[in-house]
Amino acid sequence: MRGPAFLEKLEAALPGAVTGRNLEALDPWIEVAPERIADVSRWLKESSEPRFDALECVTAVDWCEPDPKKAAKVAWQPRIEMVYHLWSTAARVSLVLKATLPRWKNDTPGELPEIPSVAGVWRTADWHELEVFDISGVNFIGHPDQRRILCPEDWEGYPLRKDYEMPLDYHGIRGR
Amino acid sequence: MMAAMSATGLVATALPLAAINWHSTFFLLFAVLACVCAVAVVAADNVVRMALYLVLSLGATAGLFFLAGAEFVGAMQLMIYVGGTLVLLVFGVMLTAQAPFVSIKTAPGDRALAGIVGASLLAVLLLSAFSVEEWRKPAAGVVGEPTATPIGMALLGVRVDEPPAHAPAGVRSGYLLPFEIVSVHLLVVLVAAAYLARAKRRKTPRAIEVAASVEPPASVAAHAAIGREPAGRSGSVLVGGPR
């Protein structure tokens, strides 16, 4: 059950969850409303035709142009794009889910954007979401224990953000 | 250190020295070591050090046994006391001697009281020791060629204290063997008691039990139902299929 038929089944099961799609891209993807991501994942994992029981990768892409001159010419809106790559071990097919988040929660810099956590659905998401939180700065609602996993516990800032400034020094070690 | 001393002590006894003073010097050495360590056990405040001093004092008494020529009893002392009981004692002390329990302070009042009781017992002991006639005479020398055979024979039921009148017919049975059997029986009873009185405690389940008890999520359980797609060119699910 491939192609548009799969899509209709998904939209029938979860009306209003899918907010966009691009089937012609190299890796066709569908866009999902951020707050519905957990329901869509649960449906994909448990009741969709080829069950997507393996979550391969969770990524956060920070679309933002730090210096103002180039920012004017840019075609896309500044946002944070969450990309979920799913894989079905039985049917051996993949699926890409995307969700767009504002760069900062209600645009106040310092407030991390929020998205429901899918750690409840796939247990591998637990560590992947920790890494995204630690480096790209996205809050996951309902994550068992949200902490920094790669950077030191007391590190400030989120390195993979485009407008991230490398700290001058860290506990006496010179940064620049 | 105490084992090395008992070693040289042994070498000394084997060659019957004309000059007795080697023998007595070692005797004095072991005796002083035993007493000092015994006092140290009581005086020390660090629990593990107490255990160490106990080891040293019992080791010194083993040295005394060897000096007196009773090798079997000396080896027995080394094996049973020092090798067995004290290992378990040190085990216990090490397991419990975490920070709060390590140093045990005794109030000065208790020290005085203990001193009085100890001194009085010592006095009684010394008086009775010196009142015995034979012990006042100088030592009668080393028992030549001590063998463990008499002890072995006694274990097999031959009365060793009075030498039998004549050959095997005069053998009268002794009671050492039944005594040993009773002690083994006692050991068995002790182990059984320890086993029955054990405390019950929750156990952390092994990974396999956790995995088994967690019934597989509905999706995976139903997985087998779907027919396996041919291992064709896989790609995104959104591609292909009926238009």
Place this chain on the structure above:
Amino acid sequence: MAEFLITTVGLSEWLAWTVTAVIAAVLVLNVIAGGALVFIWAERKIAGRIQDRLGPTRTGGRFGWLQSLADGLKLLAKEDLMPEGADGMLFRLAPYVSFCASFCAFIALPFAFDFIGCRLNVGVFFVVAVLGLEVFGVILAGYASASKWSLFGAMREAAQVVSYEVPLGMCVVVPVMLAGSMDMVTIAEKQAGWFTNWYLFHDPFTFVIFWVYVTCAVASVNRAPFDLAEAESELVAGFHTEYSGLRWSYFFMAEYGSMFLVSAMAAVLFMGGWNGPIPVASLLGLSEGTGDTANYFVRLLGMFNLLGKATLGVLVMMWVRWTLPRLRIDQVMTTCLKYCTPIAAAMFAGAMLWQLFLPGGLVPGLDRPAGEIREGWLEGPGGRGAAAPAASDEKVAQVISSQVNP
């Protein structure tokens, strides 16, 4: 030796005996220390060969024979650290306790008929007792290093050595029973003659008990698959993690000392001590009593026999160490309680029954009449047991024994 000092050198009686005693002690000590040095070098070479590499080659010119000296110097030069939370006195004392325990057991080990520290009548029992003391050094080291990992190592080692003493004791009793006495010299004497007289081939039960003895010995000395105490993959280096320099080398010497001791014990109890497989001495007619120099050379040959067998045992231990992975602590315990002890007990019972019905063994010993073992026992304490006292001080023994029981 003492007479020689008194007559020729003219020392006083007392001084002569002291000098002999000191020389004997130093000799025993050097046999072990020298052995340890050789084994350190041998272990590196054998490990190299097993792992398809050369091992030390450059130190000391050919074959890297000075490697042990180089190790010794390095350990001497190294600073003896002590962890900050450690219990000073215990930390310093632990290596010496373990070192003395394993060395002091060599007193009772007969290198040849008369080459023995002190001919203890309870030799075997004494050695097993002293082997148990080595555990103290380890426990104190583990506790005194004030680190969790050392404590784990010490716990494991203590549990292992204490529990392996049981089957070890049982295995040691069988040769004692066959020889009728715990005196190591008598045990070795009874196995003189062709190697068929060795207790190893005496009957099938002793053969199996020998292999159980080897397993228990390897376990009680903490080597090869049973080396839980310093399981580097889990406990870093177990109880001697915090030791360095000379203190660490004491533990190392203690380990090699007890390795040598345990294989020498195996040689004496099961493989005829100083009697070689082919009785060269008796074939050439150089039996015990034929004059001093011949006697001396026979005993020298005997000593090399024993040293050879003990070294063979140590090399086997090294070979096993570099091939087998390590057992887990509970597997070590189960091998002890569920395999070694029951097998040892069964074989002990079997050997006892065998001794009852076939005292001379399946094929009566080539030059040893069957059944002569029993007579001498029943004279009781007064008479002399079968074991003749050492020839040299006959007169002195007579005087003293007449004094003790008139």
Place this chain on the structure above:
Amino acid sequence: MAQLIDDDPRIIEFDVRTDEMLVNMGPQHPSTHGVLRLVLRTDGEVVSEVEPHIGYLHRCAEKIGENLTHRQWIPYTDRMDYLAAMNMNLGWALAVEKLMKYEVSEKARHLRVLIAELNRIASHLVGMGAYGLDLGTFSPFLYAFREREKILDLFEEACGARLTYSYITVGGLTADLPPGWLQKCEAFLDQFEPIIKEYHALLTTNAIFVKRTANIGVMSRELAIEYGCSGPVLRGSGVDQDMRRDGEAIYTAMYDGYAFEVAVMKDGHYPRDHEYPPVPADAVLGDCWHRFFVRMLEVVQSMDLVRQAIDRYSACKGTIGEPLKLTEKMPAGDAYLETEAPKGQMGFYLVSDGSAIPWRVRARSSSFSNLAVAPELCRGCLIADVPAIVGSLDIVMGEIDR
């Protein structure tokens, strides 16, 4: 979950009430592969909880990827799984070629298969040797490294480096093989054939090794899929998945026409298991022993693939072609590709905004997910089992921390 019920069979008895002890294993512990810190909550010898702490080797290669062109980032992929750098380069190169829809020449494709499979053998040899070290035996480690040295010599002749090669790059390979290299490679394979049996005798069928690995750290199929494990760890639990056969079109096209079966136990049998030692009695599918055995089978499988690649490579005419220019512009858009690295499925996600420098680079590491399952497996085992379980997952910290 398990309350104190008197007749609960799983209750085991302790004489005295012991309190839990928090013990640190690592980060500079000899048995954790690299700088991994495991905080064990133990109760005597039984480990009740394991908590891995990672990040000691974190260099944020992904941030650097946003300032370098695609070909300049190749050396950073070497340093992710430094034991299998060729496969990492291959993964990144294929991801970029997928985005640019670029086809490498026939000869380059076969050369890539040859080099990647040879690197898989080297990586599994290290895995096998280090696992022997975790269980306490030192010799297999040296036997494995003796063979690996020969492979490294071959790589040194091909591309000049022994560990971080940067040989496979976007658009092909930096250089062709020197003359005589193929004969040396075949000579290596011929003498390597009997040595595999030696490893089986030394470890796989060794009674103590089986006692230490069989039925330890058992991972069921569902748990493996749930935690996103991949590679030998997944196949060790019986899941029949191998990216070289089930992967994306561009990756499986490389292995077109190569004959190989996936090394997984299907209904009780491994492929061609008559040539290998039988599975021991108490080994359960999904335990440490099976993970180890799958790796040993994959070494043989890779040897066949290398032989086939040698024949096909020498049959092709012409040259392997030139790799793309250093600052070749990439079309806007994003691409994600997973390849079968020795440790598991290594995914590279690339978002480009049309220039030669990618907008966002993401490396999905297999050991990262494989390690996440360790706390689940180590609950309730003994301390000596923790290195055995973590060793069987064959993790590399460079790949986990990136």
